[in-house]
C-alpha cells in the first residue's frame with residue numbers, strides 16, 4: 001500500500017489491478033493478514049476504499065472481502081453494554097433495538113451518514129479503520145468510552161478508541177490485524193445530544209459534535225464532548241470537559257465549555273469549511289448541545 | 299479525465315467466473331477483481347438502466363437492489379456480488395407494460411431528461427416495498443441522496459405519491 005496525490009483519473013473505472021480473496025472464516029482472514037500484512041487490504045462496504053482506488057490515491061495489490069464473515073456482523077449484549085461487529089452497517093445501527101436501548105446516540109450518528117444507499121453499505125469497522133477526522137461514529141464512541149477489538153493470529157488486543165486514531169488516515173491497526181468489533185459500555189446517563197453540521201445530508205460533515213452530561217442536584221458531575229473534523233483525528237475536548245465538571249449546570253457554564261473547546265481544537269481550512277468557521281460553530285454547538293442534553297427528560 | 303476506456307481484459311490472469319441473478323435471470327460472467335458492478339451490468343449484460351454519472355456515491359444514478367437492498371453499483375466490485383440477486387430498473391416492467399411506479403413518473407412529469415430516473419424508480423420501489431403508504435416527509439427522506447438536475451423534485455414526490463395510491467395494497471381505484 002502506498003499513498004500519493006490524486007491524479008486526474010476517471011471515476012468510471014478502477015484502473016489498477018489487484019488480486020481478490022474471500023476468506024471463509026475469520027481465522028482464514030487473519031491467516032491471510034498474517035502472511036501478507038498490508039499487502040492484503042480488507043474490503044468491507046467499499047464506500048471509502050473504492051473511491052481511493054479509483055482516484056489512485058492508494059495502490060493495493062490484493063483485496064480481501066470481509067463483509068461476508070459471520071463472526072463480524074452481529075450486535076450483542078455484554079455485561080457492560082454492547083459488542084458491535086466490524087461489518088455492522090449504519091442501517092443495522094439505526095434499526096437495532098439493542099442499540100436503541102443501550103446507546104441511542106450511535107443510531108442518531110448513523111442516521112446522519114450519507115443517505116439510504118450509503119447507510120446500507122458503509123460499516124462501522126470501515127468508518128473507524130479509514131481513519132478520517134470526519135468519521136461519523138467516532139465522536140459518540142469517544143464520549144461513550146468505547147474500545148475496539150483488534151485481532152491477529154496471535155490473539156486480540158483491546159484498544160480504547162481514544163488511542164486508536166493517530167493522524168489523518170492513520171490508526172494503530174497493525175498490518176497483521178483486523179478490527180473485529182467495537183465494545184461500547186452503556187452510559188450512566190440518558191442526557192446526550194449529537195449533531196453533524198453539513199451542507200446536505202450526503203456530505204461529509206464540516207463539524208461533528210457529540211455531548212453527554214451527568215448532573216446531580218443542578219451540578220455537572222460528568223460530561224463528554226466528542227468532536228469531529230476539527231483536528232487531525234476525532235477528539236474529546238478534554239479541557240472543556242474538565243472545566244465544567246463540578247460547576248452549576250447552567251447555560252453560562254455550557255457557554256464556557258464552548259469557548260474552551262473552540263480554543264483547544266486545531267481545525268484546518270479545506271473544501272468543506274474554513275478553520276475560522278469551524279472554531280465558531282464548535283463554540284456555539286458545544287454550548288447548544290449541552291443545553292439540549294441538560295433539558296432532556298431523564 | 300484521461301482515459302475513459304473500459305478494459306474487460308480477456309487475459310485469464312486473475313479473471314474469474316461469478317454468478318449474478320439479475321431481474322430473475324441467472325448469468326455466469328467472467329470478471330476481473332477491479333471491475334465495478336455497474337460496468338459489468340451495463341457493458342457485459344447490456345442492461346443500461348443504471349447510469350454512471352459521478353462514480354463517487356454522490357448522485358445515486360447507479361442505484362440498484364442487491365439482495366433486496368438499495369446500493370450504489372458504482373461503489374461495488376462485481377466480484378463481491380457473486381451469488382447475489384440484483385434488480386435493475388429493467389426488472390420492473392413486464393415486457394412493454396410499465397410498472398405502476400414508471401407509469402406515475404410518466405404521468406406526473408417525474409422524469410425529464412431521464413438520466414436520474416432509473417435510480418429514483420429503484421429507490422421508489424425500495425420505499426414502497428417497505429412502506430406502501432409513505433408520508434411526503436418519508437418520501438423526501440428516502441430519496442434525499444438521489445440527485446435530479448431537471449425536475450426540481452416536486453414532480454418526483456408527486457409521482458411517488460401517485461404510485462403509492464395506485465399500488466395494489468392501497469386499492470387501484472383511489
Ligand SMILES: Cc1cc2nc3c(=O)[nH]c(=O)nc-3n(C[C@H](O)[C@H](O)[C@H](O)COP(=O)(O)OP(=O)(O)OC[C@H]3O[C@@H](n4cnc5c(N)ncnc54)[C@H](O)[C@@H]3O)c2cc1C
Nearest residue numbers: 044045046047048049113114122123126127129136179355
Ligand atoms: C456519498 C457518501 C457519503 C458518505 N457520508 C459519510 C458520512 O456522513 N459520515 C462518515 O463518517 N462517512 C461517510 N462516508 C464514508 C464511508 O461511507 C464511511 O466511512 C463508511 O463507514 C466506510 O465503511 P466501508 O465498510 O464502506 O469501508 P471500506 O471502504 O470497505 O473500508 C475503509 C477502510 O477500512 C479498512 N477496513 C474495513 N474494514 C476493516 C476491518 N474490519 N479491519 C481492518 N480494516 C478494515 C479498509 O481496508 C479501508 O482502508 C460517505 C461515503 C460516501 C460515498
Ligand code: FES
Nearest residue numbers: 352353358360372
Ligand atoms: S454514479 Fe454511482 S452514485 Fe453517482
Ligand code: FES
Nearest residue numbers: 410411446447448
Ligand atoms: S430528469 Fe434529468 S436529471 Fe432528473
